[in-house]
Amino acid sequence: xxxxxxxxxxxxxxxxxxxxxxxxxxxxxxxxxxxxxxxxxxxxxxxxxxxxxxxxxxxxxxxxxxxxxxxxxxxxxxxxxxxxxxxxxxxxxxxxxxxxxxxxxxxxxxxxxxxxxxxxxxxxxxxxxxxxxxxxxxxxxxxxxxxxxxxxxxxxxxxxxxxxxxxxxxxxxxxxxxxxxxxxxxxxxxxxxxxxxxxxxxxxxxxxxxxxxxxxxxxxxxxxxxxxxxxxxxxxxxxxxxxxxxxxxxxxxxxxxxxxxxxxxxxxxxxxxxxxxxxxxxxxxxxxxxxxxxxxxxxxxxxxxxxxxxxxxxxxxxxxxxxxxxxxxxxxxxxxxxxxxxxxxxxxxxxxxxx
Ligand code: FEH
Ligand code: ZN
Ligand code: ZN
Numbered sequence: 001x002x003x004x005x006x007x008x009x010x011x012x013x014x015x016x017x018x019x020x021x022x023x024x025x026x027x028x029x030x031x032x033x034x035x036x037x038x039x040x041x042x043x044x045x046x047x048x049x050x051x052x053x054x055x056x057x058x059x060x061x062x063x064x065x066x067x068x069x070x071x072x073x074x075x076x077x078x079x080x081x082x083x084x085x086x087x088x089x090x091x092x093x094x095x096x097x098x099x100x101x102x103x104x105x106x107x108x109x110x111x112x113x114x115x116x117x118x119x120x121x122x123x124x125x126x127x128x129x130x131x132x133x134x135x136x137x138x139x140x141x142x143x144x145x146x147x148x149x150x151x152x153x154x155x156x157x158x159x160x161x162x163x164x165x166x167x168x169x170x171x172x173x174x175x176x177x178x179x180x181x182x183x184x185x186x187x188x189x190x191x192x193x194x195x196x197x198x199x200x201x202x203x204x205x206x207x208x209x210x211x212x213x214x215x216x217x218x219x220x221x222x223x224x225x226x227x228x229x230x231x232x233x234x235x236x237x238x239x240x241x242x243x244x245x246x247x248x249x250x251x252x253x254x255x256x257x258x259x260x261x262x263x264x265x266x267x268x269x270x271x272x273x274x275x276x277x278x279x280x281x282x283x284x285x286x287x288x289x290x291x292x293x294x295x296x297x298x299x300x301x302x303x304x305x306x307x308x309x310x311x312x313x314x315x316x317x318x319x320x321x322x323x324x325x326x327x328x329x330x331x332x333x334x335x336x337x338x339x340x341x342x343x344x345x346x347x348x349x350x351x352x353x354x355x
Contacts, residue, residue: 003059003129004330004348009049013060013128015330021125021133023072028134030087033148033353035127035327036063037337037346038156038186043276044122045334053116054123061348062120064089064127065143065151076137087140088151088310089127090303091159092119096135104138104303107163119300127152128330128348141307146314153186153320153345156300158309161191161249163301164272165198168247169294172270176200177246178239180264181221183275184212186345188251189219189321194309196220197317204235204245206260211343215321227256232263242266244290253277268292320344326351 001020004013023029041060044052065088068081075081094101094109101109109115117123120139126132134140143151165173172179179195181188184207195203196219205216205224216224223238225231236243244266250257253275261271262281267290273279274297283289301309312318321344325333333346 001130002327003125004061004327005057005059006045007057009047009051009056013045013330013334015328018059018129020131023070023075023133025072026074026136027072028068028075028081028137028140029070030064030066030089030132030134030140031069032061032064032127032129032132032350033066033086034064034152035061035129035348036153036156037333037348038063039276039337040122042334042338052123055116058121058123059125059127059129059132060121061126061128061132062091062122063152063156064091064120064132065148065155066127066132068140069131081137081140086143086146086148088143088155088306089120089132089134090139090141090306091121091155092300093117093124093135093139107300107302128327130327130350138303141303141310143310144314146310149322149324149347149349150313150320151310152347153322154309154313155306157186157345158190158313158318158320159301159306160274160298161187162194162309163305164249164274164298165191165194166305167272167296167298168270172201172246173199176202178202178204178242180235180245180248180261181205181216181251182248182257182261183207183251184216184219184221184224185251186342187274188212188249189215189344190318191249191251192216192219192221193318194312197312201246202240204238206231206235227260232260235264239264245269247272249274250279251275253279255279262289265290265293270294270296272296272298274298322347324349
């Protein structure tokens with residue numbers, strides 16, 4: 001079968017021919033119908049030897065949906081899963097033994113630092129291929145009739161955004177308040193939709209691209225504006241009586257956006273730093289952060305949260321903006337992502353399915 005593989009550090013990913021895996025024990029073979037591209041794929045592809053604990057070669061793709069084609073002899077006792085079922089992969093594969101992994105929270109595996117992988121396509125063979133081998137049905141969530149190019153991005157962009165929202169305080173999520181989404185790209189536009197669909201919050205959004213502001217409004221934002229030198233004042237003016245925001249979800253995470261977040265937060269405000277833009281924050285007392293300031297660094301999400309995201313999508317409450325590429329055009333898709341010219345989440349589909 002064909003697979004987009006990182007053959008060695010420092011080389012661009014290459015489409016190569018590899019043996020189609022045969023599931024053993026609890027393993028399940030999934031025919032890939034869609035595999036999303038993520039900025040982390042660029043980070044992995046650009047890494048030097050020793051940057052990451054992964055061992056090359058391996059196939060990329062940690063945002064995957066498809067159809068079960070074969071199950072190992074111990075994979076689905078009592079027919080818990082069957083060939084033909086359409087699924088999305090829960091991507092963060094941990095040690096599978098600690099209490100976090102046992103609870104389906106592999107994203108916070110206690111033994112993460114001892115592993116030479118972080119999940120499917122992240123040190124283990126991923127889904128930018130015709131087939132992907134999954135260690136257990138516990139990493140599969142049924143998607144029913146949801147199109148694969150909608151389902152795949154839910155497993156990373158959707159799940160990460162949903163987990164970041166779920167990490168905000170209950171009083172905010174249930175009582176309402178004002179939330180700023182910084183960066184309305186593959187993750188940010190889904191965070192706007194999740195906030196709009198699941199909370200009474202007022203949602204504001206900022207980005208550096210005009211097209212992203214339109215996407216924010218289509219996604220349900222109450223207000224969207226470009227990032228400019230006076231953006232903090234403009235956001236405060238739009239924040240209601242408090243003239244400051246209850247929470248910020250920063251999907252860019254740059255020096256500039258982290259600074260903007262700290263300038264618009266209320267006392268008791270919350271910052272969820274999701275983007276890996278390298279921005280830094282000085283936490284000091286006495287200092288300049290609002291009293292009661294809370295910071296979180298949410299990472300990916302739990303298996304239960306993935307099932308909740310899939311249910312939201314199947315209900316029509318959230319919809320991913322996607323741009324499809326055939327697997328054979330993966331290099332073009334990577335190039336557009338790298339150049340920031342993507343229109344929504346890029347998704348690789350099998351060549352025979354590409355429109
Ligand atoms: C995965 C592995 C390592 C860093 C970041 C990521 C994210 O893309 C997962 O959402
Ligand atoms: Zn990712
Ligand atoms: Zn674990």
